[in-house]
């Protein structure tokens with residue numbers, strides 16, 4: 001009986017691997033079809049300033065619209081896109097769509113808003129990333145200050161001076177750079193001090209959790225204090241409750257985003273939210 005059990009658990013294991021592989025092949029197929037059929041969507045989640053509770057920006061978040069009209073989230077398809085290299089084309093589409101949207105938001109209601117775009121490590125490694133970025137900014141005729149790039153700590157491992165030079169060049173174009181999911185990666189204080197970045201985004205796992213309070217107040221407080229000592233601004237992700245909002249505000253957190261103020265929404269919905277200066281509490 002023992003032997004049979006071992007066999008079946010091995011079989012179960014290999015079936016699990018098999019179905020994971022199949023799922024990733026399915027997603028790759030859906031992604032390729034979605035890209036070809038222009039079914040990629042960019043949603044915008046409002047970012048607010050704690051001091052006056054105004055919406056001052058948005059983070060662009062990618063979705064794939066499926067045949068039934070439902071939206072597939074990036075956690076499902078970004079890893080597949082990274083593995084297959086599709087992320088390069090996808091990333092260019094995101095950058096262009098964000099630039100076009102920023103240009104469309106030249107009206108008084110929206111012209112002060114900045115838009116943050118997530119950049120994958122693989123995108124940064126493409127030789128012409130900087131030239132491509134510069135060309136898109138020029139052709140879109142937007143103020144580079146209105147575009148922000150979000151990079152994760154994974155971008156800075158083992159790259160030494162090379163990535164710092166690239167980030168410096170990006171900053172010289174006028175863009176701001178934020179370190180995303182801060183606190184979850186291999187943060188080295190040495191690189192933080194020397195990187196040309198303007199913002200740290202506290203990962204949402206430290207902010208929201210099971211209860212209404214901030215999930216990890218000690219870490220949140222430490223990140224805010226450290227960031228401010230280094231002259232960096234802090235953005236809190238995952239602000240879901242009034243209690244979390246008040247805690248972060250009392251600590252002097254600069255900006256926030258989260259379901260409390262708004263979920264990722266269409267460009268039109270964000271325009272309405274800003275125009276009506278919707279709640280923001």
Ligand code: C2E
Pocket residue numbers: 045060061062073074075078091094117118119120150180181204208237238239240257258259260264
């Ligand atoms: P991220 O950059 O850390 O984005 C924040 C994620 O937190 C978003 O998930 C957002 O919907 C979610 N979120 C915002 N507020 C709250 C909240 O109050 N509570 C909770 N529980 N979650 C909140 P989303 O849209 O599913 O994106 C997941 C990740 O996918 C992003 O994490 C980012 O790493 C990646 N991603 C999204 N769009 C792109 C893209 O265009 N390019 C690349 N390379 N990655 C992207």
Ligand code: MG
Pocket residue numbers: 047057114116148255
């Ligand atoms: Mg911002």
Ligand code: MG
Pocket residue numbers: 059118150180
């Ligand atoms: Mg992000």
Ligand code: MG
Pocket residue numbers: 180181201203204237
């Ligand atoms: Mg994040």
